[in-house]
Amino acid sequence: MKAVVKYGKGKGLVEIREVPEPKMKEDEVLIEVKAVSVCGSDLHIYHDAHPYWPPVILGHEFSGVIIDVGKEVGGWKVGDRVVTETRTGACGVCYTCQSGFPQACEQKRAYGIGTNGAYAKYVAGPARLLHRLPDTISFEAGAVIEPIAICVTSILERSQLQAGESVLITGPGPIGLISLAIARAAGARMIGVTGRSSDEGIRFEKARELGADFTINVDQGDPVKMILEMTNGLGVDILIETSGGGRAIYQTFEMVRRLGRICAIGISGKEEIPIPYDRGIFKALRYDFCFSSSWTAWEKAIGLIGKGLLPAEKLITHQLPLEKWEEAFRLLENLQAAKVILIP
Ligand SMILES: [Zn+2]
Ligand SMILES: [Zn+2]
Incomplete structure (x- = not known):
């Protein structure tokens, strides 16, 4: 499959590459990416001004459909519309995780940063991080739930x-x-x-x-x-x-x-x-x-958008095919856009 890869440490060093399709573990699902949103962090990674672990496929704000389910996964099936939290790698056992903030775990290696992300056709990841995307929310709006969940965590839960x-x-x-x-x-x-x-x-x-x-x-x-x-x-x-x-x-x-x-x-x-x-x-x-997002904030964000109380669609100013990722980066860098969606 084609994927946008940050392939080395340093400024730039991002390109579209042909990479193998991801393989899921037994507690994971395979997701077909329907929409991925470009984040300011992606630009920071591009410019080598944010932590990241190359080579890594970029993209942590996304929505999609489950196309395969690992043996140990319960509660999810092929065809389910989903979004996912990005806290892959969080250990689950340290003080930060056990006190209810796994999103701030030192071991976290988020999608698109330390684990292959969604600037690609498929992503594999843990089922425990999924949230159900209701039919009332488009895939495009679904792709901006992650930054919305961060703001809900910060503004409503913390402040x-x-x-x-x-x-x-x-x-x-x-x-x-x-x-x-x-x-x-x-x-x-x-x-x-x-x-x-x-x-x-x-x-x-x-x-x-x-x-x-x-x-x-x-x-x-x-x-x-x-x-x-x-x-x-x-x-x-x-x-x-x-x-x-x-x-x-x-x-x-x-x-x-x-x-x-x-x-x-x-x-x-x-x-x-x-x-x-x-x-x-x-x-x-x-x-x-404030940093990252809580599980509860994801549920609140989905509830607010699904009920029409938060106009997620209005945040989106551009939609482009994945191949045009450079144009998307440029639009954001030149302050010509709010949220830009890429379609793999
Ligand atoms: Zn982001
Ligand atoms: Zn931890």
Whole structure:
């Protein structure tokens, strides 16, 4: 089969290759990939700025249909529509796993990163990581459930966004837009999104379509001043940081209210980021660092999308055949897209 492979350590070193079809183990299923979504992490791996274990087939955000079932697998059959969590390799026995967070296990070797992923026709993987994809959700929308589950874990489970709260999202990229859709579904009273002049095209437009009350172009106005004006000097209840930008991270301390929460999802790509530490102490802020997704968040994400409460389809701006993966990467890199779907 054809697959997009990161074949070595270093920048680039990605190409379409002819590879053998995957073989499943007895506790695994074989999935025919119907749609795979391009993630910012895939770009980071391409640029050698994210952990990965080559050679590896890229792609961890996907949906598909089971075409074969291992001997030890119960509860799943050929023809089932599925999505899967990405925590392949998590050991199940360490302190992190046993305390209910296997997605943060040190041994994890996620699909598309340390285990062959879904930029291909077929993927084999553990049945215990599957979630059922209802008929009401398209395969394309199914392919964006993984980043949605990450945002549900971060925003609803960890930072505990409540109905009636005010929210500011820094960064209108895919994770920022997903965060916006979740905040909307959770009943936030006011949602703003910050971005730059380069986001004025498709990304701010998407933010407004998804229900942002306002957008702030930080190249044209001071976001701290604007947020304080809008909240009578208080600041927002919860700030969702998705940009990973040093300046945006510094400013979160000023834009969130006293005793507010900062929900950090964006990776900075840097060793260190300066922060106004004492300001955080005196305001008694909560800074929630977030990573990966929980089992419960997957179920919630599927429920929200299936019931029409979270418009996953609207996050998708482009759909291309797998062979055009480079074009997909370029669209994202040039900020010309929200979610891009590849069809193997
Ligand atoms: Zn991802
Ligand atoms: Zn573990």
